[in-house]
Amino acid sequence: MSDSLSKGTWVASNERRYKVLEEIGSGGQGNVYLVESEGMKYALKWYNKTSSTVEQYRGIELLVDKGAPSEKFIWPLVIVEGESKDNFGYVMPLIDTKRYTKLTHYFGGEIKVKRYEYLIDACIKIAHGYNELHLSGLCYRDISFGNLFVDFSTGDILICDNDNVTIDNLIGTDQIWGTQGFMAPEVVRGEKAPSTQTDLFSLSVVLFRMLHLQHPLQGKREYEIEIVDYDALVDLYGKNPVFIYDPIDETNRPVKGKKDIADGYWQIMPSFIKERFTEAFTVGLNDPNHRVRESIWIRDLLMLKASLMYCYQCGAQLFYDRHRLNRQDNCPHCNTKVSVLPPRLRINDRIVMLNHDTVLSAAEVDDTRLMDYEAPYMKVEIHPRHPEIWGIKNLSDDVWRYTTKDGTEKEVVKDGVIPMREGQEIVFGRFEGQIRMGVKLK
């Protein structure tokens, strides 16, 4: 037995034996194998001798004892050993790679996503996943595209390589953790050990890149480096990081025609999300205590999803921006003026688009139910015989109340529909909203 396991080898936990079927991956710490036990298939990470340390063993033991924070995590299930005294590994659930795409492959251009909903949903779930991890007192240390998987047809996500996870109280900086481009500046400079705070920086990079493709710190300064080496990266990400859209420092803007993929996305993003990213990569860049927290990201991302509307000329997806209403932009796809707004629902200071295909969760309409973003709460329903009549359908157990045009008070329970009407006020259980009909701007 050695660092690699041959087909047909057995490894065992205290309770079960696992048969090695084939190698499915390899990395610096060891290899990953497909294994089978009692008719069930699993993945096995087998550490090479150098990585089979006592610390690593205790670390995995701790994770096995604590259990997965949620089903988003491909978590160590049990430690296994083989014939060799020098190696060990752990068994974890197998990732369905037909369904889930590793984000490195997505950013390599293997698949393209045509609609924003699932992309934003994936962002929400990624933020939520790290939130669950952090709430259990753990930090991830090496958040990157190499350990995130997304099902782009549903927005579901998986967080893997969880042997990176540890208790959030590290002090020493003797071991380097992280992947270039995702590490917080203070980690790159070697000043701080990874922690929840540094995870939050990595998360903001993941979210920015999911929505803009380009790296938030890779503009002119990166483009002008001929051969990128250690020193160049420490400078770019550690000593002198500058956000490509820094409101004051313009030295690191995207490079026109060469490295400017973000420009097309940034220009259509609503102001509130741009402000949040600017906060993350200016104040949050240098001050670990002022990083954008997961719940703030989740709230903003929900609002971003609820801002989605269409260009009525070409059908492309655009974002509603209250602050740009009177400054009509051209659709970046067909270049005609965006002049038609869909019906909208206003709840306190939130404005939610009511497109023909809108489905909203409770999280998008009710501030107090931020994590309740999966179950549908309401949807837009078009009258089957009168397509000019739109309504909102109650998909929840809340009882809605509204007053019709002629003054009659009505209650709407699950599956009931309220017809849309300019100025219609609706009481949705604990909160109220008002409808504005679609409008053509001059």
Next chain:
Amino acid sequence: MMDRESRMGNRDLHLFFLIDASDSMSYGGKIETLNNAIRESIPHIREIARDAEGSIKVHALTFSTGARWVQKNVDIRDFTWENMTTKGVTDMGRGFELLAEKLENDFQGERGYQPVMILLSDGLPTDDYEAGLKKLKNTKWGAKAIRISIAIGSETDLDVLQAFIGDSFRGELKPLKAKNASELKNYIRWASTAASTASINPLKGMLPPPPAVTPESDVDEIDW
């Protein structure tokens, strides 16, 4: 949503093989093992390219009596390896020179990760390798390269291979000594994959050490 097309501004990793194709390589199955080892490395390098932004471009030159390019700037996705043939002496210095000329001419204004250069040899240079090596290290790309060397068999001049490595990767590297076929396969795979990974992600620090060879796989293989 936008088309991403060419606006990502990604950089490529250039991977260079410098291969000894002198007559002595034809003894003891060395060249056949080398041909197979490079072929076996291809899918593993492809996996790294799949995880990287930008691609991995492969170049290979052989030196014997003189030196010549056998592969130039081939995307690892399209890369296949033709069997090499051997004859003549070991003009290693000419090989370095040929590479230096390419870096001077074709790499002006290019952007990339630190190039990875892997030297494979089984013997002693028969020409002035020092002059060629100096030229190579005087180029911008040659100086910044992660240089690794693999000695095939026990007849190799390790000082030459160490000189090639020089201070590359903070002077932490030593020539790898492949005493048999399975070691050579392991080292070629390690050199091409671990060094590529280290080039793409330099902040991770150390190159992981080459893998331990499984003793049982040595049986039935030719020893040199």
